[in-house]
Every structure is written in C-alpha cells, then in structure tokens.
Amino acid sequence: MTDVPSAVSPSCSPPPARLGALIRELQSLPPLPEQAQVLLAELVDPELDVNRVLELIERSPPIAARLLGIARSAFFAGPIPARDLSDAVIRVLGLRLVRDLSISLLLSAPFERDRCPAFDPGRYWRRAMLTATLAEALAAKVSGDREETLAGVYLAGLLHNLGLLVLVHLTPEVMDEVFTTAAADPEHGVAELTRQRLGLDHCLAGAALARAWQLPPGLAVTMARHGEPDYGGGYWRLVQLVGFAERFGTLAERNPETTGDLDLAPPAALGIEADEWRRTASRWCARIGHLCEMADAFS
Secondary structure, rough: OOOOOOHHHHOOOOOOHEEEEHHHHOOOOOOHHHHHHHHHHOOOOOOOOHOOOHHHHOOOOOHHHHHHHHHHHHHHHHOOOOOHHHHHHHHHHHHHHHHHHHHHHHHHOOOOOOOOOOOOOOHHHHHHHHHHHHHHHHOOOOOOOOHHOOOOOOHHHHHOHHHHHHHHHHHHHHHHHHHHHHOOOOOOOOOHHHHHHHOOOOHHHHHHHHHOOOOOHOOOOOHHHOOOOOOOOOOOOHHHHHHHHHHHHHHHHOOOHHHHHHHOOOOHHHHHOHHHHHHHHHHHHHOOOHHHEEEHHHH
C-alpha cells in the first residue's frame, strides 16, 4: 500500500522486550468481521441511495441509536427535532454525513476498551470530530486538485487516530499508563509517551490495521502519516489537511478561550490564503462547544 509504513519509526526510542511480540500482533491483525465487511462494502458504494442506507443502518441498532442521538444534539438543533431514524438521515444529517459516521462506528466497533480505564471514549471522538470538521472546512480553500482532497476528507478526519484503538485493544495496561501520564503532564503527548513505552505509536498501528483490513488508500495513508507535518507523498494534501486540523483542534480544545491568539497556520503547500484561514478558523472556533456535544452523543 502506497506510503503506508510497515516498520518501526526511526524516531522511536530503543525498543522494549515486548516490541517484537507487539509487531507480530500488529502484522497478524484479524480481518474485519464478515458482517462488517459486507456492510462496509455497501456503505462505500458511490451509487448507494438513501433508502438502502436506512435499510443497512436499521440492521445495526447501536449505529442507529448513535446517529439518532447526533441528529438530536445541540449542533443540529432546529425548531423540529428528528422524529425517528428516517427523519434523522434524510432531513437532519444527510446521506454523506450518515455514511461517514456509520463507517467510523463500524470500523471502531471491534476493539475492546474496557480493560483500559484511563481511555476516554468521549475525548477520542471529540478529537476525531474536531479534526474532521476543520479539515473539511479547509479542504474547500486548498489550491490545486481539490477533487482528490475533498474526497474522503471528513472520514479521514474521523478515523485518523484509529490506530489508538488498536493499541488500547492489544496493550491495555501500557496504554492505561500512557493516558494517565499524559493527563497529569499534557506537555508530553500520547504519541510521544506511546513511542517511549512501546517503541512505536498509533500511526504505525493504524498502518498495520489499514493493511489488514484493506482500507481505501487515502484513508490508510492519512492514518499512517498524519503526524508528519511535511509529508509530501501520495495523498499529501489530504494528509497535511488532517494533520494540521488535528494539531489546531488539540490546542483549541485545551484552550478554547484563546483560539484567536493561536499562532498556527495551515502548511504553505496547501495554498490557503491567510484571510481565508482566519475567517474559517473564526467560524469553526465558534462551533467548538456544539461539535464537542455532537461527539459526546457519538461516543
């Protein structure tokens, strides 16, 4: 798979004894469950219509319940709340958003999280939702091949950190220590601490998962490379958009009252004009509270 790494990053510290076993586990991740594969194959069909989407979602009550919760969240608040799943899909959320949210829930479902008490699903999905919405808002401002960039940018934002769930599933005790330490000392991020403890990070875990599940190449590369600000390989616009959106979203979530003062701009290679960035950032920052509420309904 293009530009998806398969080895330990050279930036990692000397690998611990467990690293070899962990790499073997990553290389032998089981395929996506058959029922989920069938559902995923239909959801990614560009010819899929809204009636078929409803049929598919109704087969999975957990996904249906979460989508209805999102449609009724403050972010989508309107004079008439969503009455039922059909109303939520057709009138409130729309086909594209429903498809992306459903795929995200489907791909994240197989992983066990209960054995890692410090893992916060709400925070995971808040970070995913903030990244996805900002990346999508900026995609329309990118110079050059917007069609490639816009295709799948929201889904890539939602799933860019899926490798984190892989590590929580495979090494719950270590990741519990990582999250606990990161919460006590935010200066040391989860990725840095994970590399110190495991010798690899969630990006490499995401690359292994993408290979095992044969995920679409743009999504796979984004999962693997979004932590590299200067990445210039295949799907570089998509990767740089999602990576920047995650970095800015992380700072904005921590310090929502100072987002206007954050000295962080999109990579110059994306060609986003400074005025466009300021306007987009201002509109997006005003929605952070509601976006987090939507993410909480998602989790």
